[in-house]
Amino acid sequence: MTNEWQEKLPWPPLLTKQEVPSLYNEKGLMWPDQNLLAQHADAREAEKEMEKQIRVALASGIKLDHMDAHMGCYYLRPDLSDIAVRLAKKYRLAVVFPFPDFPESFRTVLQKNGLRCPDAFSGLYWIEGEGSDPSLALKTYENYLAGLGPGLHHLYIHTAYVTPETRRIMFDVAIRDRDFKIWTGEEIGDFAAKWGIKFISYSDL
Numbered sequence: 001m002t003n004e005w006q007e008k009l010p011w012p013p014l015l016t017k018q019e020v021p022s023l024y025n026e027k028g029l030m031w032p033d034q035n036l037l038a039q040h041a042d043a044r045e046a047e048k049e050m051e052k053q054i055r056v057a058l059a060s061g062i063k064l065d066h067m068d069a070h071m072g073c074y075y076l077r078p079d080l081s082d083i084a085v086r087l088a089k090k091y092r093l094a095v096v097f098p099f100p101d102f103p104e105s106f107r108t109v110l111q112k113n114g115l116r117c118p119d120a121f122s123g124l125y126w127i128e129g130e131g132s133d134p135s136l137a138l139k140t141y142e143n144y145l146a147g148l149g150p151g152l153h154h155l156y157i158h159t160a161y162v163t164p165e166t167r168r169i170m171f172d173v174a175i176r177d178r179d180f181k182i183w184t185g186e187e188i189g190d191f192a193a194k195w196g197i198k199f200i201s202y203s204d205l
Contacts, residue, residue, distance in 0.1 A: 001046065001073040002037055003030040008169045014052045020045035038076040046074070047083045054091055066094040066202035081106060088115050094202045096121070096154060116205045118154035125158065126175065137178050142191050152205075157183055 003011050006029055013023045013030055022042040023030060031037040057064055067088050074080040088095050094116040110117050124144065130136040144155070160166050160176035167173055182188055192199060 001030065001041075001050065001069075002032065002034055002071050004032050004071070005169060006032055013049050014056060015045075015049050020049050022046075023049055034071040034073040034076055037073050038080070041077075041080065043077075043079040043083065046080055047087070050074070050083060050087055054087060054093075058091075063203065064091065064093060065205075066096055068096045075106070081109075085109060085113055085115065089113055094205050116202075119151035121154045121156070123156035126172075130178075138182055138187065141182060141188060145188075145192055145197055146195055148195075148197065159183065 001023070003009070006027065010027075010029055012028055013020050015023075017024045017028070020042075022040050022045050023037075025031050025036070031040060054064065067084060069075055069084065074084045084095060087093070088110075095110055096117065107117060122144075124137075124140060127137050127140050130140075157179040158172070158176045159180040160170060160173055161180065162173055162177045166176070170176065189199070
């Protein structure tokens with residue numbers, strides 16, 4: 001529901017401007033952040049667009065297992081949160097619990113509606129000092145895993161291949177490349193196994 005890249009990666013809503021005018025900014029794209037979306041979005045139009053995205057993904061053959069509020073976009077207003085719950089129930093999807101400081105009351109709403117969400121949501125992004133010590137990121141992730149308690153934890157990461165296109169678009173492509181290499185490598189899996197940590201997908205819920 002948001003597009004922080006704007007002209008560098010210019011995607012609009014799936015529905016036309018005539019159908020969902022409140023979801024378009026002056027450039028003809030989605031709003032660049034969640035606060036602008038919350039300020040401008042008409043709830044009925046937001047619901048139409050969100051459901052359209054789900055249906056297009058399903059029609060393409062993608063097996064959906066959860067809804068993820070990019071940048072926390074549908075948790076800033078109660079009406080948008082209600083839409084997320086309705087659509088999650090309708091399409092039998094889990095819901096990502098977006099930020100550590102998100103109100104516990106919404107977790108209760110999800111649980112009352114029979115929807116699963118993680119017990120904890122966290123992530124690492126820029127790690128100070130990693131420029132001079134490439135191994136620091138892996139060590140930091142290993143320390144994170146070692147400190148986890150029992151429960152269902154969602155760790156968000158940012159991954160991307162380094163290509164001419166991603167170099168042009170993404171100021172943080174080096175971080176995304178780092179995450180890709182760590183989380184597709186064997187070392188992090190071996191470390192998790194040592195601590196009895198099991199990696200799952202939302203479809204396992």
